[in-house]
Amino acid sequence: MWVSRLALRDFRSYESFDLDLERGVTTFVAPNGWGKTNLVEAIGYLSRLRSHRVPQDLPLVRAGREQAIVSARVHRGERHVTAEVTIKAKGANRARINRSGVRVREILGLVPCVVFAPEDLGLVKGDPGERRDWLDSLLVARNPRFAGVLVDSDKALRQRNALLKSLKAHPDSGLEGTLDIWDRAFAEAAAALVVGRRRLLTDLAPHIDEHFSGLAADAREVRREAVARYSSRIDYSAVDPEDDDAVARTVDVIVEAIVSRRAKEIDRGLTLVGPQRDDVELLIGQTPAKGYASHGESWSLALALQLAGWNLLRSDSGHPDDQPILVLDDVFAELDTGRRRRLAHIVAQAEQVLITAAVGSEIPQELVGRTVDLTEVSPAA
Numbered sequence: 001m002w003v004s005r006l007a008l009r010d011f012r013s014y015e016s017f018d019l020d021l022e023r024g025v026t027t028f029v030a031p032n033g034w035g036k037t038n039l040v041e042a043i044g045y046l047s048r049l050r051s052h053r054v055p056q057d058l059p060l061v062r063a064g065r066e067q068a069i070v071s072a073r074v075h076r077g078e079r080h081v082t083a084e085v086t087i088k089a090k091g092a093n094r095a096r097i098n099r100s101g102v103r104v105r106e107i108l109g110l111v112p113c114v115v116f117a118p119e120d121l122g123l124v125k126g127d128p129g130e131r132r133d134w135l136d137s138l139l140v141a142r143n144p145r146f147a148g149v150l151v152d153s154d155k156a157l158r159q160r161n162a163l164l165k166s167l168k169a170h171p172d173s174g175l176e177g178t179l180d181i182w183d184r185a186f187a188e189a190a191a192a193l194v195v196g197r198r199r200l201l202t203d204l205a206p207h208i209d210e211h212f213s214g215l216a217a218d219a220r221e222v223r224r225e226a227v228a229r230y231s232s233r234i235d236y237s238a239v240d241p242e243d244d245d246a247v248a249r250t251v252d253v254i255v256e257a258i259v260s261r262r263a264k265e266i267d268r269g270l271t272l273v274g275p276q277r278d279d280v281e282l283l284i285g286q287t288p289a290k291g292y293a294s295h296g297e298s299w300s301l302a303l304a305l306q307l308a309g310w311n312l313l314r315s316d317s318g319h320p321d322d323q324p325i326l327v328l329d330d331v332f333a334e335l336d337t338g339r340r341r342r343l344a345h346i347v348a349q350a351e352q353v354l355i356t357a358a359v360g361s362e363i364p365q366e367l368v369g370r371t372v373d374l375t376e377v378s379p380a381a
Helices: 036-048 118-125 128-142 146-169 173-177 179-216 246-260 262-268 295-317 337-347
Strands: 002-011 014-020 024-029 067-076 079-088 094-097 100-102 113-116 226-231 279-284 325-329 352-357 370-373
Touching (some): 024 036, 036 079, 036 352, 118 128, 128 146, 128 279, 146 173, 146 179, 173 179, 179 246, 179 295, 246 262, 295 337
Parallel strands (some): 113 325
Antiparallel strands (some): 094 100
16 A cells, blocks of 8 residues: 655645655655654554644644645555545544545544654653553554544543542442442443453564564574563453453453442542553563663564554555555664664565655665655745
């Protein structure tokens, strides 16, 4: 799969920008501040309906404007469609496919894309929320129905938390009795997400280890296994996520866990367990990666996580024309020569690779392709 044209209106630093793209490797080169990342962020937004840089949409709309538009012509073999999203500074976003209005969620899956960026180091060194976001984004990319699962889970959590806050402020035995209803509602919404995450990590595990070994390889190093496993305050070990009844059994496990913490949750006015507090535990050998891995190992592991996701999306597509776009946003500047070369060898297999770099010499020879000098085609941000 590849994008042949990208058009932006009032997106980030761009008042208006249109660019024809090609298959293979394209590198956007310019000094910092010229909007390189804004371009690849736009393609990533069409893929995920969210930025890989900021949690909210408002910063994506050019200052002083009411909306931004991102449009791309997307090719799968001989077929092509134009996907467009209007990002509103206030109010609901809108979407179109081939000029016909659709629900925004219908855009998901049309532009599969995996983004590598300096922010990815947070997957190893950052807070659990960053790892949850990565896992959930990949869930949605593989199966867009999980976008609805995430919405349902978040809605049920907010409703239950509102009730707990009311009980904290104004204890009421009658109101507390309704918690049983909300316990079950939250558990049912959360269970599908938990099972989806656990299944996804099972699929990712061998690819994470394979890519970490490849990226971290060094003649002086002893090979160490990279492990990613689901971590929760709730014990799910009795439920095999691959079983047909895994979701139903997980509902019961979650209900039991939150009921056992009811007094503490009322005292805090907050739901203390569930997918909103879970994590992905990352190990190198038997050692936690966070706090112990070297800078190079942390980068290798972060890249391995993203490459593993790319592997799954490629295998899910079942056809070379459907493999996801790869975006390397200012990544090579962060890597030593050996890791640059090994990463280049892996990603060169993609049908389309989009790279940003401040200096063209950072790009390994294996990825030399078309170069777009943004100082000649766009204003500085």
